[in-house]
Amino acid sequence: MDDNNKRRARLRSRVRQEVQTEYESARRLMEARDDYDPVWAYFLDLLMRPMDRNGLQAAVGRPVVEHLCNQAPYELFHAMGVHPLRMASGCFAAGRLSAGDFPVLMCPMLKAIVGMQRLRESSQTAPSARVVPTTCDWVVQYQQMTDADPEQTFFMELPHLRESERGQQRWLEQAYELVRFLESRMGVKLKRKALASSVQIFMRAWQAIGRLIEQRRAGRLPAVWFMAVANSFMLDPIEPWTEQLQRVLGHVDAHPSQAAGKGVFLAGSPILFPNFKLPLLIEAAGMTVLGDDLCTSERIWPGAVCPEENSFHGLLRALAERYHMACICPTFADNERRINTILGVLQRYPVRGVVHHVLKGCHPFDIDSFRLERQLKSAGIPFLRIETDYVEEDNRNIATRLEAFAEI
Amino acid sequence: MVFKLRLIVQHLFFVLLTYGGRFGFHMGFALPCFSCPFVMGCGGSCYLLSLQGNWWGLQMALANWGTVMGLQALYYLGLFVLLTLALNKFWCGWICPFGTLQDWFTYLRRRLGIREAQLSWSARDRLKPVKYILLAYMIVVPLLIAHAGLHYDFHLPFCRSICPAKPLMPLFAGSTRHLALDFTNTVTLVFSILSVAIAGGMLVGMFFKERFFCLFCPMLVLIHLLRKISPVRFEKEVGACLGCGNCRRNCPMDIRDVHEQKTDKAVLSEDCMLCMTCTESCPADGVLSVRFFKWRLFSSSRDYVARRFIKPHKAGSVKVKV
């Protein structure tokens, strides 16, 4: 082993330790909360799993296929007997492992993803395949960043126009392509019945999470716990996860916490465990997040899969449209309906303002935030843009701005 | 469940309008739906027959203005207007027996696992004017017969040369008469060839494409003309729509307007038949609603979508509390 490799190995070892520490301290922070209940332990356990891919692989009992972003239909993977696992990570320490190889102003989530992969490279089970919908500029560079095996990686070409016939057709073709890719990789044939069954299983999860969203909007559930549940999605097989969600619903029904302070809506870039700093700071500033449009939280389950008919094509079309048209990621060119989610929550619930989270380097959300700000302010709705990354140095500054915002 | 209620209403009216006359039930000659009068013992007659008819049609009203005959022709028009105002497109989605027949074909196709034929957006748009052309055809030809000496065998032009209900619906009363070619003269032969050929094509169209004939139905145009003064409203809360596309995909008529509408509240479009399938599949609370005057008849909700699209729990699967 030459010096270079030795140095890399040492760094990897140190970073692995830091990642471990970051995850564990984040967990301890959650467990130390006044509103902690053993019902949350299951979800906190799941949130620790990304560090231990071997354990995760054993727990889900299926081959794992990693994916980026929300547009690859979970039901397809599930129906083919594989487990979809979202690569996204909110780990600051992991990002350090890859930071030197990428631009400073690059999306920290992508840095963390690459870092986590490098940590796992030598010691843990590799995924059977990777599926990458081409959303933002960073994501499309995934192949170059990771040197992943092209044979194992499938890029779903995401049409950035959703409300055009061509866009919808192309995306449906991509869904068929994904089926073909997975069939060839996994050596199984996707059956209509299996797909219909998976749709039902995920719809049940959608139904349960809908109840949890209602509880949260009514101010009976703190945002961090909702995010903990959302972040743990697909870190366990879907059915026991949904079952645990039922327990949570029972718990929230029985022990509703009362919303403290003003209700706000949290919009913008994804927030991922263990980096829950923004929801925690919002809470500390005396506000409660009653709704969000984060792709790692409520927006994992937009729309609903309502097939026109239960033929294979009908199911696939319904899935493709649910994951394409219902998505409000600002990487889409026709995204004017994004504000509707916010306005809908604002109309129905006591939400006083919008906090917009921009991850440094997350250009789509950054750009979109200015349009959103104009629209909301013209409607008389207070708006605060918070641009940050996974570091904690700016916490004090953010807290001050949030406290000032809470005073409005 | 709205779709179950609709199924019951559709079949009730299918029986009433196809066989009602045999039991003394008749809803008159101005129904805003394809209750075919060529069915012996039918329980009501489509207004399009009255519109084209030599004794009740528009040309009679014009030619006998101010007389009892003229008023009688207008009486059918008035009755049609009243019935249309009362129920608007519910006539199409809930009552029309020919619509129900088309839904049977769709049911059969789905049971056989054959997927629906898709029309491109441009093809769908190009088909839209056809029903206006058919409406003009059925108004102009009787006028030409009455005033321009056109041969009388051109009478009832829509019923006799276009409408597929005429050959198909009498089959339910045991009559194959309207499937025959009429060799009486050239006009009757051409009309019957058109009628039978269109019915054959439509039959297949109805099998592969849900509510295929409704894409061409001139009754939709007539009903649509009265939408603004009808108490039946189909509305969208445009500011709360997430654009998921369920309404568009589930629409039997492939209507895009409901999904695409971003400014206007009224979304009862020309081709809509108020089957409420879109509202049933919209997961956003209160985004789509059907009203009668100020009363809300049905409105979209996440809970409803869950009940509608999630099958009842089976042993071994996850139980979800609603």
Add this chain to the structure above:
Amino acid sequence: MASAVSSWAADLVSGDCPDVVWITCGEQSRRTDGSITQHYWLRSNSENRLQCFPDLQWEAYYRLTDGDGLEEGYSRAPLTCSGGVPHLEINCRTNARLELTLVGHCGGKHYTAQLQHALFGKASAGKHAPSERFGELPAGLRRWNLKPSRRNTYQQTGDTYHFIYHGNAGSVESVSVLEKGRRLPEDLSLARDGNLVYTPAHDPHLDRSSPYEVKETVLLAREAAEGREYLTTFTLLLHRSYSAHLKRLHGCLLFAGMAVLAAGFTVIFKRRPWYR
């Protein structure tokens, strides 16, 4: 039409009285209340001899049968003289079937002229207004009785008509048919019990015309009994056949052919995208 039949029957004239007298349909006029007035003319093979002479005794009886069933008995209608020809008009308010019978005699000849057809009055309400109520037709009147068709509103070519002759069938010398396009009367045979079956042939001219176009066909029975001659006519107002030219097999083949063609087109071109 009437004059055409007259000319073909002209050679039947004998003596001072006409041999053939029948009813023809004149114009229809619609009143403002929607009721319909139908004009009828009495024609003969020798119109000069059938003028409105005061010694020609004619009585007109009619009854209208609408959806409510048979009206009680016959009504009388006055015959007027119009242009020297006997004429009458009947007003009908609703959809009804008219049975019209004219009875007259001239010298030793006794005439009965009959006609049945549908009238479509569109008045909103009210009964027909007969000019005079009368009970039954005169006893012993020679007349035809046409069995009503349940299938068709209109009398049509190609349909078979069942008549019964009320009179002394054994004394009937001849039964003949006069119709447009046939130079000579067609002789029919009357059964001993008075039954007569007649199927008018299709007429290409009628087929090319409007479905409301009619051809008058006159059934004539000539009976001689007790030194009197009874001449009984029944005017059939024949429309073209509504069902004889229908070819179901041709239609079903075309229907199936189009269905197969459309199915092929759909499968090949329209069930896209054809991924699986």
